[in-house]
Structure formats: C-alpha cells, structure tokens
Amino acid sequence: MKNIIGEKTRIMIVDDDKEIREVISVLLSNENFEIIEAGSGEEALKALSANIDLIILDVMMPGISGYQVSRVIRELSNVPILFLTARTQSSDLVLGYSSGGDDYLAKPFSYPELIARVKGLLRRYTVYQGKKVHTRKSEYIEWGELRIDCCRNMAWKCGKELELTSTEYRILRLLLAHPGQAFSAQNIYESIWEEPFHSGDSNSIMVFIRRLRSKIEDDPHHPVHLVTVWGKGYRIE
Known part of the structure; x- marks a missing residue:
C-alpha cells in the first residue's frame, strides 16, 4: 500500500x-x-x-x-x-x-x-x-473562513492549514460540500465509516464533532461554523 x-x-x-x-x-x-x-x-x-x-x-x-x-x-x-x-x-x-x-x-x-x-x-x-505529493489540479470547497482542497486533501482556516486526522478531514469535507444542510449522526457515520449505524454510534460522532470544533472554532464551546441542529444533526454555517 x-x-x-x-x-x-x-x-x-x-x-x-x-x-x-x-x-x-x-x-x-x-x-x-x-x-x-x-x-x-x-x-x-x-x-x-x-x-x-x-x-x-x-x-x-x-x-x-x-x-x-x-x-x-x-x-x-x-x-x-x-x-x-x-x-x-x-x-x-x-x-x-x-x-x-x-x-x-x-x-x-x-x-x-x-x-x-x-x-x-x-x-x-x-x-x-x-x-502533499498529489499532482492533480486542485479543486476547492470554500465557505466563510474555511477552505478545502479536495484533490490534495488539505484544509485551512483563514489561510492557516488545519492539522486534521483522516477521519476529521473526511467529516469536514462532507459537511463543507453541503453548507447549510443538516447531517444526522447516522448520515455521517455511514458516509465516513461505510458501515451500518447503531444507536451507540451517535456518541462517537459527538466526539469527532467536538474534536473538529477544537480545530476550526475560535471558541469550541460556542461554535459558529459547525453547529448543532437540534433533533436533526450537524451542519456548516
């Protein structure tokens, strides 16, 4: 590999x-x-x-x-x-x-x-x-302060590169590709892990959302980019 x-x-x-x-x-x-x-x-x-x-x-x-x-x-x-x-x-x-x-x-x-x-x-x-070694033409997704290069798998906030794990990056890319759309924990889990969702996986998704917020939000306790939509899930604003 x-x-x-x-x-x-x-x-x-x-x-x-x-x-x-x-x-x-x-x-x-x-x-x-x-x-x-x-x-x-x-x-x-x-x-x-x-x-x-x-x-x-x-x-x-x-x-x-x-x-x-x-x-x-x-x-x-x-x-x-x-x-x-x-x-x-x-x-x-x-x-x-x-x-x-x-x-x-x-x-x-x-x-x-x-x-x-x-x-x-x-x-x-x-x-x-x-x-960092990909040679294909870059394809960007931008929303507010956030930017993703889908070909090189890189992400930035206000021009500063974000140090994300592969799982964090994939979640951010999924949400940024559909700004304003709410994704349930099940949507996110099955899209990223490519496995059937179980009720206990909701808490796991919450943890990854928390980890992402710690990297993209100025104040993770009061998020303005990655917000919770009560009863529906999470979305990028």
Missing part, C-alpha cells in the same frame, strides 16, 4: 499480552504488512516514528493505558489508531475516540474483521497522507 516500490506498509501492535501480539503479527504478516511489536505503552512511544502507517493499540495495559498513549501520539502524529478492547460500552468507546482513536476492534475478534478494520483505516489514511 506504499507509494514507494518495494516498501511495505508498517503497522505497530501494542499489547502487553505476547500471545495476542503474536497472533495479530502472523495474521497481518500474511497480508504482507511489516510488523513492529511493543509490549507496553512506554515501549510504543519510544518506538513511534514517522514511517509507521497504523497503530493497533490495546486499551488496558499496566503502566500507561492505551488511552494515555493515544493522547501522547495525537500531539505528535495523525497516524490512524485502532483500539483493541474487551470493553465495548458506549462510554468506553467515547473515551477511546476522545483520546484520539479512529476505530476500535472488540476482543475476541475474527480474522476477517481484523483485516477489514486495518485495510479500511489504511485506505482512508493513504489517500489523506498523500495530500
């Missing part, structure tokens, strides 16, 4: 359970991914580098938890993070997304589910990551 011929996509697996790391490593190696393993959050942060394309991160680990690791990573990188968790209550998922995660995989998981989640995140990230 790399642009450079012969260079493999590199995935870091972070889990204190050696057997789980080995199982995931074998499965992903069979898909021709290059694997880096870390047995703790501390080890993962030491091994973090710009050439890692995806991080599979266990939530419950001794020492630094997966949530804490994710928050540190988000200060340094927009690399996609896939949480591994045995806790799938809505509050747990919201906490994961709040700390910077892009998706989650519930334990125990199946081989097809693991591969589907990994490839889905990588596909979206590969497109977004290629923004």
Whole structure:
C-alpha cells in the first residue's frame, strides 16, 4: 500500500499480552504488512516514528493505558489508531475516540474483521497522507473562513492549514460540500465509516464533532461554523 516500490506498509501492535501480539503479527504478516511489536505503552512511544502507517493499540495495559498513549501520539502524529478492547460500552468507546482513536476492534475478534478494520483505516489514511505529493489540479470547497482542497486533501482556516486526522478531514469535507444542510449522526457515520449505524454510534460522532470544533472554532464551546441542529444533526454555517 506504499507509494514507494518495494516498501511495505508498517503497522505497530501494542499489547502487553505476547500471545495476542503474536497472533495479530502472523495474521497481518500474511497480508504482507511489516510488523513492529511493543509490549507496553512506554515501549510504543519510544518506538513511534514517522514511517509507521497504523497503530493497533490495546486499551488496558499496566503502566500507561492505551488511552494515555493515544493522547501522547495525537500531539505528535495523525497516524490512524485502532483500539483493541474487551470493553465495548458506549462510554468506553467515547473515551477511546476522545483520546484520539479512529476505530476500535472488540476482543475476541475474527480474522476477517481484523483485516477489514486495518485495510479500511489504511485506505482512508493513504489517500489523506498523500495530500502533499498529489499532482492533480486542485479543486476547492470554500465557505466563510474555511477552505478545502479536495484533490490534495488539505484544509485551512483563514489561510492557516488545519492539522486534521483522516477521519476529521473526511467529516469536514462532507459537511463543507453541503453548507447549510443538516447531517444526522447516522448520515455521517455511514458516509465516513461505510458501515451500518447503531444507536451507540451517535456518541462517537459527538466526539469527532467536538474534536473538529477544537480545530476550526475560535471558541469550541460556542461554535459558529459547525453547529448543532437540534433533533436533526450537524451542519456548516
């Protein structure tokens, strides 16, 4: 999935359970991914580098938890993070997304589910990551202070580039392409994740909206660009 011929996509697996790391490593190696393993959050942060394309991160680990690791990573990188968790209550998922995660995989998981989640995140990230080397003619969407280059997958506010994750960018692009139109949580989820919507996913969308507001609003607590339409969803004004 790399642009450079012969260079493999590199995935870091972070889990204190050696057997789980080995199982995931074998499965992903069979898909021709290059694997880096870390047995703790501390080890993962030491091994973090710009050439890692995806991080599979266990939530419950001794020492630094997966949530804490994710928050540190988000200060340094927009690399996609896939949480591994045995806790799938809505509050747990919201906490994961709040700390910077892009998706989650519930334990125990199946081989097809693991591969589907990994490839889905990588596909979206590969497109977004290629923004600075794209040579096609730019196509812009502009609304007020916000501007998006749809070909290079870049976004600005008042001329300053926004540092967005691939998921945040896709949500912003969806809303900016239809200014004034309200999108429900279900509309957004199914458009971005390309999966069936479940009631608990509403809280996940709320978290991503909050993350977006923190980057595009002068005062995220009193948004003027990305507003809530009560009973309908969210829209760009």
